[in-house]
Amino acid sequence: MRQRLPVVLFAVVMAIVPFVPGMPPFWIVLSDNIGLSALVAMGLVMLTGVGGLTSFGQAAFCGFGAYTTAVLTTAYGLSPWLTLPLSLLVSGVFAVALGLITVRLSGHYLPLGTLAWGLGLFYLFSKLEFLGRNDGISSIPPLAVGSLKMIGPGTIYFAIWTAVILCALLTMNLLDSRTGRAIRALRRGHVAAEAFGIHPPRTKLLVFIYAAVLAGLSGWLYAHFQRAVNPTPFGVQTGIEYLFVAVVGGAGYVWGGVLGAAIVVVLKEILQDYLPYLFHGEGQLETIVFGMMLVLLLQLAPDGVWPWLIRRLPARADRKRTDPSLVLPPREKTGAGSDALLRVDHARKQFGGVIAVNDVSFDVRAREVVALIGPNGAGKSTTFNLITGVLPASGGTISILGKVVQRATPQAVTKLGIARTFQHVKLVAEMTVLENVAIGAHLRGSAGALASLLRLDRDDEARLLTEAMRQIERVGLSAQAYSLAGNLSLGQQRIVEIARALCADPMLLLLDEPAAGLRHLEKQQLAHLLRELRNSGMSVLLVEHDMGFVMGLADRVVVLDFGTRIAEGTPQEIKSNPDVIRAYLGAAT
Amino acid sequence: MLFLLQDGITNGAIYALLGLALVLVFAVTRVILIPQGEFVTYGALTYATLASGQVPGTARLAVVMGIAAFGLDLVKRRRTLHVALIGRSLAINILLPVAILALTSALAGKQTPIAIDVLLSLLIVGAIGLYLYRIAFAPIAHTSVLVLLIAAVGCHLALQGIGLVFFGAEGQRGPPLSNTSFTIDPLRFTGQSIAVYAVTLALIAALWLFFGFTLYGKALRATAVNRLGARLVGIRTAMSGQVAFLLAAVIGAISGILIVPITTLYYDTGFLIGLKGFVAAIIGGLISYPLTAVAALLVGTVEAFSSFYASNFKEVIVFALIIPVLLLRSLAAPAVEEDQD
Numbered sequence: 001m002r003q004r005l006p007v008v009l010f011a012v013v014m015a016i017v018p019f020v021p022g023m024p025p026f027w028i029v030l031s032d033n034i035g036l037s038a039l040v041a042m043g044l045v046m047l048t049g050v051g052g053l054t055s056f057g058q059a060a061f062c063g064f065g066a067y068t069t070a071v072l073t074t075a076y077g078l079s080p081w082l083t084l085p086l087s088l089l090v091s092g093v094f095a096v097a098l099g100l101i102t103v104r105l106s107g108h109y110l111p112l113g114t115l116a117w118g119l120g121l122f123y124l125f126s127k128l129e130f131l132g133r134n135d136g137i138s139s140i141p142p143l144a145v146g147s148l149k150m151i152g153p154g155t156i157y158f159a160i161w162t163a164v165i166l167c168a169l170l171t172m173n174l175l176d177s178r179t180g181r182a183i184r185a186l187r188r189g190h191v192a193a194e195a196f197g198i199h200p201p202r203t204k205l206l207v208f209i210y211a212a213v214l215a216g217l218s219g220w221l222y223a224h225f226q227r228a229v230n231p232t233p234f235g236v237q238t239g240i241e242y243l244f245v246a247v248v249g250g251a252g253y254v255w256g257g258v259l260g261a262a263i264v265v266v267l268k269e270i271l272q273d274y275l276p277y278l279f280h281g282e283g284q285l286e287t288i289v290f291g292m293m294l295v296l297l298l299q300l301a302p303d304g305v306w307p308w309l310i311r312r313l314p315a316r317a318d319r320k321r322t323d324p325s326l327v328l329p330p331r332e333k334t335g336a337g338s339d340a341l342l343r344v345d346h347a348r349k350q351f352g353g354v355i356a357v358n359d360v361s362f363d364v365r366a367r368e369v370v371a372l373i374g375p376n377g378a379g380k381s382t383t384f385n386l387i388t389g390v391l392p393a394s395g396g397t398i399s400i401l402g403k404v405v406q407r408a409t410p411q412a413v414t415k416l417g418i419a420r421t422f423q424h425v426k427l428v429a430e431m432t433v434l435e436n437v438a439i440g441a442h443l444r445g446s447a448g449a450l451a452s453l454l455r456l457d458r459d460d461e462a463r464l465l466t467e468a469m470r471q472i473e474r475v476g477l478s479a480q481a482y483s484l485a486g487n488l489s490l491g492q493q494r495i496v497e498i499a500r501a502l503c504a505d506p507m508l509l510l511l512d513e514p515a516a517g518l519r520h521l522e523k524q525q526l527a528h529l530l531r532e533l534r535n536s537g538m539s540v541l542l543v544e545h546d547m548g549f550v551m552g553l554a555d556r557v558v559v560l561d562f563g564t565r566i567a568e569g570t571p572q573e574i575k576s577n578p579d580v581i582r583a584y585l586g587a588a589t
Numbered sequence: 590m591l592f593l594l595q596d597g598i599t600n601g602a603i604y605a606l607l608g609l610a611l612v613l614v615f616a617v618t619r620v621i622l623i624p625q626g627e628f629v630t631y632g633a634l635t636y637a638t639l640a641s642g643q644v645p646g647t648a649r650l651a652v653v654m655g656i657a658a659f660g661l662d663l664v665k666r667r668r669t670l671h672v673a674l675i676g677r678s679l680a681i682n683i684l685l686p687v688a689i690l691a692l693t694s695a696l697a698g699k700q701t702p703i704a705i706d707v708l709l710s711l712l713i714v715g716a717i718g719l720y721l722y723r724i725a726f727a728p729i730a731h732t733s734v735l736v737l738l739i740a741a742v743g744c745h746l747a748l749q750g751i752g753l754v755f756f757g758a759e760g761q762r763g764p765p766l767s768n769t770s771f772t773i774d775p776l777r778f779t780g781q782s783i784a785v786y787a788v789t790l791a792l793i794a795a796l797w798l799f800f801g802f803t804l805y806g807k808a809l810r811a812t813a814v815n816r817l818g819a820r821l822v823g824i825r826t827a828m829s830g831q832v833a834f835l836l837a838a839v840i841g842a843i844s845g846i847l848i849v850p851i852t853t854l855y856y857d858t859g860f861l862i863g864l865k866g867f868v869a870a871i872i873g874g875l876i877s878y879p880l881t882a883v884a885a886l887l888v889g890t891v892e893a894f895s896s897f898y899a900s901n902f903k904e905v906i907v908f909a910l911i912i913p914v915l916l917l918r919s920l921a922a923p924a925v926e927e928d929q930d
Binding site: 052054056101102105109111112113115116117119120123124127240243244247285286287288289290291292293294295298299302 | 621724725728729732735736738739740742743744745746747748749750751754864867868871901902904905908909911912915916
């Protein structure tokens with residue numbers, strides 16, 4: 001509760017504001033507008049800042065919310081409170097439909113798509129007969145509690161700001177949870193997220209719906225605040241402005257959305273008041289200043305105002321409580337006694353005419369460290385990608401615990417008990433080490449988004465974090481648990497990746513060049529850690545270039561060259577194998 | 590029926606030009622050029638203003654933007670200032686727009702041939718495009734596509750607002766490039782629509798030749814593929830960006846000049862026209878020139894038919910075209926991402 005104290009203080013301040021004597025009524029109207037805009041911006045923070053999905057179409061979702069209640073209250077006489085869930089539902093349903101189409105798109109297609117349907121929906125609003133075409137719908141009833149009708153801006157103020165503060169709390173809850181970590185993991189790319197059981201399209205759709213519902217709520221409030229709706233505020237221009245709000249405030253921060261809304265709404269008001277005096281031109285001068293400021297802001301302060309402000313406040317380290325008594329049940333391990341954990345049988349991968357992996361076979365047994373070595377371009381990483389389901393094999397079979405996995409997704413492979421690290425470290429730099437490692441335990445938790453929103457996930461969450469902490473201690477990084485992952489040295493980041501993989505409670509650990517970039521002492525520690533893991537019953541398959549490291553550690557070594565297995569055996573045998581020597585040093589003839 | 594098709598192809602040719610410019614800019618700079626529509630408006634309305642014998646505000650805008658670009662050049666290169674560098678920057682950023690403004694002012698009020706008006710419009714808008722890249726995009730050229738996209742939206746807002754100040758809220762029409770017309774039963778061809786076809790074809794061919802067969806075009810393509818690599822082999826990537834924007838601005842202005850005799854243009858019309866070019870460019874995947882051109886013709890035709898049969902929902906239908914395309918693209922989305930290092 002302690003970390004929510006600033007929010008409570010803020011809520012108290014906002015509750016007192018209307019009662020301050022001499023408060024100009026116009027400021028209350030501005031506050032209402034700020035609140036409405038903040039709701040949409042908060043959704044955009046989740047969508048754009050946290051999830052990395054840019055949308056120019058949020059205003060259209062406000063439109064769904066606003067028009068739903070406008071039609072239902074005027075044409076069918078429903079109570080506004082009844083239409084609230086319906087407004088949210090309509091926004092959400094349209095978000096599902098549009099989201100299914102768009103969230104799978106990579107990078108810039110998504111914002112362009114949102115621009116296109118944002119425009120299309122605007123024209124739809126302005127042409128449909130039952131939405132009143134360009135004139136819209138007027139005489140919408142006000143919100144009412146008992147006999148109190150929220151007609152003036154001073155009364156609906158409380159409805160709007162209650163919504164803002166509640167949604168901010170919900171959003172903060174969501175961010176600080178298993179689902180929140182999954183959303184934040186998306187920014188660093190899909191491969192790492194998928195390797196720990198996160199479904200990127202599903203997670204993106206979730207954020208998309210969440211942002212749309214917040215926008216729908218804003219639209220519902222707007223309809224009952226203005227008591228009339230028309231298509232203008234739901235066009236792309238407004239959608240762009242919402243994005244501007246989020247960028248100004250700080251797209252990665254919940255309160256950045258609120259701050260951005262305050263800055264933009266007030267600034268707009270000032271500009272509209274004074275610009276015509278400065279340049280006696282006609283209309284829309286504020287958009288010129290807006291546009292220029294947006295460009296300038298991206299050049300000077302791409303993170304927004306909120307983080308800049310926060311840096312100037314005394315730092316409050318947000319230490320999560322972990323309780324050592326909480327134990328995450330180990331995952332069910334089947335077939336531990338079978339002969340091979342992993343069997344690669346004539347695996348083959350072709351990229352067009354290039355055969356990257358040419359009928360490679362080997363297996364990894366329980367309690368065994370197997371090293372996959374070979375010169376650059378030998379097909380080691382591709383073999384890894386075949387095993388982990390990142391790439392589909394062109395031929396051959398890969399079986400895990402005697403079960404043939406054909407075209408398995410990365411998530412399914414992780415479920416079977418294989419966890420991996422990456423050659424190029426894939427951590428979320430803006431998250432703490434603890435949170436990064438907890439992503440590894442994603443599949444071992446069960447709390448969903450709804451539970452996270454309402455904080456019903458605390459048991460589950462504490463277990464996950466405790467497990468993450470345990471793995472961090474195991475790899476010897478306890479001192480850095482609360483540092484941001486991006487601030488660690490490369491060597492430490494590699495160790496964090498191992499802790500993250502361990503968090504998935506695997507039977508087989510796949511390490512892609514774990515010793516690259518490590519100092520000598522760090523390598524010794526890593527070797528020590530891997531031996532310990534083996535002694536505790538885990539198997540390790542690693543790709544590595546450092547021969548000293550490999551030969552001192554591996555039980556067996558598999559050598560690849562040009563996609564083909566040229567040797568397999570104990571380190572001693574490999575060292576004296578003429579084929580291997582030829583591959584590495586060239587022919588001795 | 591046939592006249593709808595003809596109408597669609599005329600519109601489609603314009604969208605094709607814009608779509609090509611969008612693909613060009615995206616390929617070279619990774620900027621999704623939302624302000625493309627403003628280039629159209631600026632070109633069209635500058636031309637119309639010149640033809641009515643006045644000095645367009647855009648000529649002054651070019652001077653102001655040139656000064657800003659010069660200032661940025663000086664600040665950026667403050668450690669390595671040579672006389673030659675300053676001179677070059679001064680010539681491009683200050684002398685050029687001032688000369689254009691002087692020429693425009695000198696010719697104002699006189700009866701000038703249409704060709705001069707066209708040329709001046711292209712010069713003015715081209716200069717604006719050049720400086721726009723220098724001011725807004727060059728400093729953030731290394732950032733993500735999304736940041737560039739948001740900046741592009743900012744530029745669109747600013748330029749559209751400025752357009753309102755310069756040209757007012759009233760729509761304008763410009764004089765046609767040619768008044769001839771002839772009829773091939775049942776269709777009537779105006780000189781203007783022939784000009785639209787001819788210019789579009791010529792520009793497509795020119796772009797194809799430029800990118801396929803000239804060293805400079807190849808350098809631009811190399812920049813698109815890998816900025817760092819291009820710089821390492823000695824291509825000046827900032828220069829490529831400016832050239833791409835210059836080309837896009839000129840193409841936009843040409844499109845504007847081609848349509849302003851046919852339809853009345855307002856300060857904000859360009860945005861919609863540009864977005865339809867976008868629909869085409871997206872169908873072409875922002876990569877393929879021929880596919881974009883074909884898609885643009887499709888967009889134009891769909892627009893012509895829907896404005897005839899369901900005029901209320903014309904825009905809805907055109908922008909809904911993008912949905913099946915996005916759907917297809919999402920089904921074919923690549924499975925493996927590249928490392929973003």
